[in-house]
Amino acid sequence: MGSWLFWMVQQVPGVEAQTLTVWRQADRYNLPRIVYVNKMDRSDSNIHMCCASVEKKFDVPSVLLQLPHVENGKFVGVVDVLSLELIQYGNGRTKDAIRINLSEKSYPKLFEEAQKARVKLIEQLSDCNDQLANQVINSGSFDSISSVEVVKTLQKMVKERNVIPIVLGSSYKNIGIQSLMDAVILYLPSPNDRSKLFSSFEDHFCGRAFKVKHDKRRGGPLTFVRLYNGTVKKGQKIFNITRRESDQIGRIYVAYADDFREVDTVENGNIAVLAGLKKTMSGDLLTTSQTAYDKAKKITSKNLNMSHTTADADNLFGISAKIPEPVFFCSIEPPSTASQQALDQALIELQREDPSLRVTYNLETGQTVLAGMGELHLEIIRDRILKEYKIDADLGPLQIAYRETPLVKVEDSLRVDTKIGNVKNSVLVRLSIIPVEDTVISHENILKFDKLPDNASNIASIFPKHMQAIRQGIDVGLNQGPKIGCQIINVHVMLHWLEVGRGTSETIISSTVTQLIRKLLTEAGTCILEPVMSLEVVCPSEHFSAILADLSRRRTSINNITHRGKNKVLFATTPLSELLGYSTDLRTLSSGTASFALEFLEYRKMSSVEEEGAIKNVRGF
Known part of the structure; x- marks a missing residue:
């Protein structure tokens, strides 16, 4: 699917500092773009000064595709430089634009200005494009160059980001909006220019969920999906590639601002709003089935002459992209105990919409803790909770998410014998913690097992439910370090031995493991x-x-x-x-x-x- 931006620049004051910031972000992602100069109805408007500002600030050649048309001191239309047409909008009172062919008889001054602007446009393009320059030389005249050839050249140069087309108008007066949309269709990449990467899905649907919005009127979450390939249908079963889970679409909508219109199908190149998806989150890649994805991986691997491995294909399709670690955190409190359940539900929904938001519960303090990417991020979350869920929650002071790691390897054991009611609970566990430097340990690889014959035999006899309890106990134990109560990272926990009495609950096993982990961390000492x-x-x-x-x-x-x-x-x-x-x-x-x-x-x-x-x-x- 074609990716691009159209840029709105105010005629006064031209290119501002914040515009430069967003422009640099577009540069980073190599996005083609077009500039729309707004507020041309102002008396102090000067399109040529604005074009000079664009070239100076963005350091890229610009080409002016339109000229302003003013009657009795009022901006009433634009002149299409390529077609030499006057486009009048009737002061914006109607949606339909009137196109008038310029001639030396009807509009002599405007016709002369448009001709000069057309020659300048072709000159600018031929300076940057050898093919067009050769056509000018062979024809011997700028006037003989057809608009079709100029459009083809512009399309190519815009796609390669070698030139910035500029159109103009007045959004407030509805002048120039139609010609802006025409320019978007004419000069910017279309969905047919999509990456060959997603064409490997052949006839199967493929799209990425880029936004999740909860809408009570429409039955819950609405998932906005950008279609890279194929067609998505109402009631269709889909496969979430990112989460390796199946899901089912309910209704399908097409969004027009805040208006959602229900449809039966949406085709490649469009954005579909899918209702009914229960497991999909922002950033997930979707297709019709596991089989369709496996086939696409094989085709992609063959086309790129690469080994067909899951990791390689996942990287190409953006599946293995990791959500950044949150680096700030703060507590969040509801205004009353009665609001706690509503706040918890709000946070569940917000996490689905924003995977970079993390929510945890501190068992020792009884506080709900938000972790995010910055102060603004967490403030926005608080504002959304207030505006969308009507909960006036309080945020605690913002803190940096430090971590702790053990200094030395330590091994120890702990026995717990306790009676709950008439049931005797007995646990003996032996663990060691091993610091690991310069290596990021994934959550799945924290727990290791002793391979000595006697110990390995004991570990092999552990019931799966007891092993799950051990993992839960380790997670809780590593959640808070002894120095400042921060999460422990860069560590392996090795299980050496476990004895569990008959009837002992998994809760007792987990709490015993947690106690031992904290004891080991205190013995080993930690650094921040x-x-x-x-x-x-x-x-x-x-x-x-x-x-x-x-x-x-x-x-x-x-x-x-x-x-x-x-x-x-x-x-x-x-x-x-x-x-x-x-x-x-x-x-x-x-x-x-x-x-x-x-x-x-x-x-x-x-x-x-x-x-x-x-x-x-x-x-x-």
Whole structure:
């Protein structure tokens, strides 16, 4: 499916700082784009000045496809430079535009301006495109170049991001909107230009869920799906590739802003709103069946001459992309006990809509804890809970999500004998904790088993329900470290021995394992790990020195400095604790012209001095 953006730039003041920030994000994803200059009905409008601003700020050639048409001091239409037509909108009072062929007799001045603009357009394109330049040379005249050839050249150059087409209008007065939509269809990539990657699904439906919205009027969650291939039908069974689960579609809608129109099918290239999906979350990839996905993997592997492995194919289709680790957390409290259940349900729904939001329950404090990507992220969650669920929840102070890791290997055992009612519960468990450096341990690989003959024989006889209880106990035990109560990472837990008395409940087994884990962590001692971020700063050269000096005071390691057009790009690694409030500081240093992007890199050990500061921040003393 074609991916692109159309850009709205206000005629006054032109390209602003925040526009540059979003433009850089589009550059990162190599998206073709078109610029729409709005508010041309203003008396101080100057399209040529705005075009110059686009070229200067974005450092890319622009081509003006339309000219403004003003009658009696009022903006009433646009001139199509390619077709030499005047498009009038009747002051925006009607939806239908009137197209009038310009001629030297009917509109002599406007016709002359349009001809000059058409010649300039072809000149600009031929400077960047050899094929069009050769046609101009062979024909000996700009006038002999057909509009069809110019459109083909524009389509190619826009797709390759070598030029930016500019159209204009007044959204408030409904002037130029129709021609903007025509330009989108004409110049930007269509769904037929979709990646060959998803054509490997052949006739089968394939799409990605990019948004989940809960709508009580329509029976619960609505899943917005972008169709890469095939057709999706009402009542169809689908396979969630990301979660390896089947699901079933109820109704299908097409969204027109807030209006949802029910349909029976939606084809490739469109966005479908699917009702009835119970397991799908934002970011999931969907298809018709497991068989369809397996076949697509084989075709893709063959086309790319790569080994047919699950990991390779999953990477290509974006299945194995991991959700970033949350680096901030805070407690959340309902306004009353009666609101607790409603708050819990709201958080369940919000997690489905936003997989980067994590919700946990602290057994010791009895608090619900939110973890997210930043202060703004968690504030937005709170605002949504208030506006959408009518719950005025309170957020606790924002804290950095530190981690702890054991310093040395420790082995020990614990026996628990207790009587609950008439049932005697008896557990003996022996565990060891083993620190692992410079390796990220997945949740599934934390538990290891002793392979010594006697111990291995004992472990092999453990019932599955008891093994599940052991894993649950380990999870709870590693959830809070002894130093500042943070999650334990970079550790293996080895099971050496387990004895369970007849009738002993799984709850007793889990709690015994948890007690032993905490005992082992206390014996081993822990150190604090802090989240370190990959930082990318894009700024004009005149502000670079000030930004660099500021970063040097934030324990920053500079990895690389490059140029991107007229801007400098700095790549660095910085502890998250040093970047609190950085967006405000950067805006001040650069007068709002710089932007930055953060991505979690790793957890890293702190020095003793830094650790003392972290403990003080967490404990408050």
